[in-house]
Amino acid sequence: MKIYIKLDSYSNKSLIFAQKQIFNVLKIFNIFNINIVSLPTSRKVYCVLRSPHVDKDSREHFETRIYKKILVVNYFSDLNITNILNNIKFSPEILVRIIDKNI
Template identity: 50%
Template sequence: MNLKKIKIKLESFQYSTLYLSEKKFINNILKDSSILLRLSIINLPVEKKIYCVLRSPHTDKDSREHFEIKKYKKIIYIFYKSNLSILNLLKNTDLKSGISCSIESF
């Protein structure tokens, strides 16, 4: 049996758009589920960056504001058994703006 694997990495600054795009990928794959062997979804840790900014430029050093940027990530592994091009199904998926997607085939 010729087993093939696809790795899809999704990144976004908003969790809701990441979740919706993940569901779109899964629905496109399940349309042709005869070639699908296994599908696994991995939630990666949230990457946080925190910035500290002084409110007052002159006297009050204790007055500060904190801002943070969170980056959410998911990896989807698809194992399939056919020589059919499942990559065409994935490349034709419409994603919302704000989603970074990379597809690798093994």
């Protein structure tokens, strides 16, 4: 069986921490066949005028970055790992999506 776990976060450190959390849970069930796919970082730049009146040249740029990874877990047991992974408590800044695919 194959499970895809997609992780999204605004900070890279919390993404790595969540990845280690998943690895530790899967080690308990003797699942070591995990592939990591790093996706490109999406970046959005926002431009804000400092002065609302005359100075169009004075602008500030702000950006948000979203770091993404996909963990591909291959396992050959009868365990229902999706329920186990749904019970892990992640920090609120991490978006976790679990996609279960049968081979």
